[in-house]
Amino acid sequence: MIEIQSTSSSTEVSQSKFHSIVTKHKTGWKRRLLIIWALMGPGFIAAMADNDAGGVISYAVTGAQFGIGLFIPLVICLAPLTFTIQEMSMRLCAVTQEGFSRLALRRYGKFWGYYHISTLAFENLLTLITEFIGMTAGLILLGIPLLPSTIICLVLIVAFVVFTGYWTKERIALFVGLLNVVFLVVAGMTHPSMAAIGHAFSAWNVPYLLKGSVIWYVIATIGNAIAPWMIFFQGSGTIDKGVTAKELRFSRIDTAIGCIIQVIVAAGIILCGAALFGHVQNISNAGPSDIIGSLDHNVGRWPAILFGLGLFNAGFLASITISLSSSWSIAELFGWSKSLNDKIWEAPKFYVIYIGSLVLAALAILIPNLPLNYISIITQVIGGVLVSPLLIFLILMTSDKKLMGQYTSNLFGRIWGWTMVVLLIGLTIATLL
Numbered sequence: 001m002i003e004i005q006s007t008s009s010s011t012e013v014s015q016s017k018f019h020s021i022v023t024k025h026k027t028g029w030k031r032r033l034l035i036i037w038a039l040m041g042p043g044f045i046a047a048m049a050d051n052d053a054g055g056v057i058s059y060a061v062t063g064a065q066f067g068i069g070l071f072i073p074l075v076i077c078l079a080p081l082t083f084t085i086q087e088m089s090m091r092l093c094a095v096t097q098e099g100f101s102r103l104a105l106r107r108y109g110k111f112w113g114y115y116h117i118s119t120l121a122f123e124n125l126l127t128l129i130t131e132f133i134g135m136t137a138g139l140i141l142l143g144i145p146l147l148p149s150t151i152i153c154l155v156l157i158v159a160f161v162v163f164t165g166y167w168t169k170e171r172i173a174l175f176v177g178l179l180n181v182v183f184l185v186v187a188g189m190t191h192p193s194m195a196a197i198g199h200a201f202s203a204w205n206v207p208y209l210l211k212g213s214v215i216w217y218v219i220a221t222i223g224n225a226i227a228p229w230m231i232f233f234q235g236s237g238t239i240d241k242g243v244t245a246k247e248l249r250f251s252r253i254d255t256a257i258g259c260i261i262q263v264i265v266a267a268g269i270i271l272c273g274a275a276l277f278g279h280v281q282n283i284s285n286a287g288p289s290d291i292i293g294s295l296d297h298n299v300g301r302w303p304a305i306l307f308g309l310g311l312f313n314a315g316f317l318a319s320i321t322i323s324l325s326s327s328w329s330i331a332e333l334f335g336w337s338k339s340l341n342d343k344i345w346e347a348p349k350f351y352v353i354y355i356g357s358l359v360l361a362a363l364a365i366l367i368p369n370l371p372l373n374y375i376s377i378i379t380q381v382i383g384g385v386l387v388s389p390l391l392i393f394l395i396l397m398t399s400d401k402k403l404m405g406q407y408t409s410n411l412f413g414r415i416w417g418w419t420m421v422v423l424l425i426g427l428t429i430a431t432l433l
Contacts, residue, residue: 039250040257041170042237043086045321046230047258048177050082051265052318053134053288054127054379055224056183056311059266060291062217063273068192069200071221075266078225081420083259085226085391086234087252088398088409088417093235095245095407099332100235104393107403112393117329119386121357124229124326126379128319128361133375135315136365137288138308147366154362157319158355166240166340176317180265182310186295187268189303190275197271219385219427225266226424227383228390229325236328240339245407272307275299319358327354388424395421 051059062071093099098106101120105113132153139149163169234255243251276294288311296304324340327350331338337347344351364370395417398409409417 035247035250039243039247039254040174041241041254042234042243043090043251043255044258044261045170045173045177045317046086046234046237047082047255047262048180048265049233049318049321050225050227050230050262051180051183051269051314052127052131052224052322053311053315054130054318055266056269056314057130057134057288057291058220058224059269060273060276062221063270064276064291064294065217065273066214067277068196068271068274071217072197072267072270073201074218074221075225075270076263078222079259079263081222082225082230082262083256084413084416084420085387085394086230086255086259088394088413089231089234090238090243090251090255091245091248091407092394092398092404093238094243094248094251095404097239097244099239099328100232100390100394101329102332103397103403105333107397108393113333116390116393117326117333119389120228120232120329121326123227123379123382123386124322125357125360125364126375126382127227127229127322128357129364129375130379131315131319131322132361132365133315134288134311135319137292138312141289141292141308150362150365153315153319154358157316157323157358160320161344161351161354169340170241173317173320176313176320179313180261180310180317182306182313183265183272184268186303186307186310187271189306190272190299192271192274215427222424222427224383225263226387228387229322231387231390231394232329233321233325236325236332236338240328240341248407272303319361323354323357326357327351385428388421388428391417391421391424 059075089100092103096103101113101117104116132150135153136146136149139152140146144152160169160172163172238251272295273291276291276298288308292304292308292311295307328338330336330353331347331350334349336349338350339347342350395409395414397403399414399417401408
């Protein structure tokens with residue numbers, strides 16, 4: 001028997017909206033395209049927000065540190081990993097109609113329920129700080145001081161909640177996510193060597209990835225690709241949108257498209273950084289201002305400007321999704337109203353968490369002498385460390401026949417899932433050593 005929590009009236013609004021769209025055409029290719037368009041949202045947004053400001057900085061520094069190759073094949077190979085985790089989260093919540101934190105609390109006890117939201121809130125706060133680092137960098141280069149830049153960013157992100165309804169907010173987030181292709185434009189403007197890119201795939205040195213300080217960048221790259229907040233955002237967004245088990249096939253398409261575009265953009269960002277290979281001193285400590293300034297000096301003014309705009313856009317989208325993952329998860333755990341269809345006064349606690357986390361992150365970057373560049377890298381590493389326990393619970397729940405019924409993970413899915421856990425734990429141990 002599948003255990004399903006009754007949906008709230010706000011979620012029923014999303015379901016009604018969704019089903020009114022997908023039933024507009026009864027048969028044929030028009031109906032399929034309409035369903036895919038209607039379902040585009042949680043999976044695509046989560047994947048595109050994965051290339052957040054901190055991730056962009058980390059990818060660019062990695063490219064500048066190691067040049068073309070080495071990490072580009074690694075990033076491309078992470079697409080199946082990212083898809084598997086997001087698909088499990090989406091399937092779990094679509095079938096049960098319960099968020100990850102609530103399921104963990106109900107099935108494994110209070111300790112694990114509170115553990116998950118506590119570690120999520122901590123890692124999300126660090127990640128939000130990196131988003132503000134990236135967003136304010138471009139404004140500072142335009143001559144706007146740090147304090148006004150921070151206020152401008154905070155107001156723009158908070159303004160997102162004033163729009164009415166889940167669908168309107170989702171369409172805005174989708175548009176912002178699509179703007180991440182600007183990094184591919186910048187990568188093209190750096191005129192990368194196609195021969196060097198091809199050689200990177202044909203002569204990829206796996207043992208080298210496990211040596212010395214390289215492992216630090218490896219787990220940072222993986223940590224950015226499978227950040228913990230994605231699990232919570234994907235599942236809760238699926239519920240809020242009104243997606244059920246009947247729409248799993250199309251939701252997988254949404255997730256797959258997002259994961260493919262995400263790794264392509266990530267590879268493009270590494271190419272942007274590779275244009276600085278050998279041109280920047282002490283690159284491991286470079287921040288967004290250093291990267292943008294170096295692009296201006298070595299590649300040109302317009303690539304630097306576009307990279308700065310892309311960095312702001314990446315931070316903007318990620319700030320929305322990361323804050324929502326905290327809000328949804330905490331509200332689910334305590335049974336509070338938690339839908340984007342709710343107005344602020346209808347779900348005050350949900351929106352207080354959303355706005356409060358943003359305010360805390362904005363205040364943090366105003367602290368004098370805060371090691372902002374180091375925070376950008378260490379946040380990705382922490383994400384890689386914290387995702388392993390989440391993945392264990394995700395595999396256990398999606399493999400539970402009593403919970404998932406006919407939608408339980410098959411044998412291959414379970415083997416692949418546990419293989420990922422072993423890999424991530426191994427990388428974590430290597431990092432600690």
